[in-house]
Amino acid sequence: MNQAQIKRALAKDFSDENFDMTEDGIYFPNHGIVASGIYIDRTNGGEWEQTSNLVTKEGRIAALDTYFGTKVKPSGLYLALFNGAAAPAANWTAANFAATAGEIVSLTEGFNSATRPAYTPADATDQEYIDNFSSVARITIVTSNELTVTGAAVLTSSARGGTTGVLVSAAKFAAARTFQNGDIYELGYRISFTS
Known part of the structure; x- marks a missing residue:
């Protein structure tokens, strides 16, 4: 199969719901391909931590519509932090x-950027993933006491608290991150397709 045929086959499998949601990501059994994503993060230059993500239904549909369909690619992608107790769900x-x-x-109780x-x-070039690991987001924490972050997300809108665009991915950390005023939080995201 050439690249165009693989793209069409994956799009058809996705459209026909011929895939499995696994702990490792979205598995396409007809092709032996797994689509998965991870967040990496650290505070003040410490050790990197890694968290698997959930690519939402809205995110999967948007990726297919953009890559295989006629939708225009969004002008940007943005990272968001959250502190709720709920685990991400496909219907977010x-x-x-x-x-x-x-x-x-x-x-004043978050971070110092007006936008996400x-x-x-x-660019992916010859690897099977794309990420921002060489230019992770550097977020300066602002808080009068402590700030707790329970997870991160990738969206197509830069507006903090915005309700437009697409929620591509979200992850709840295994352990909440606790920050002090002035902490530097670094956050990266990788999505990969492996066989």
């Missing part, structure tokens, strides 16, 4: 993300 969307996840939108930090990946 950009419209309900801020309220459902408890997105951190405060400039930009996700700026390098």
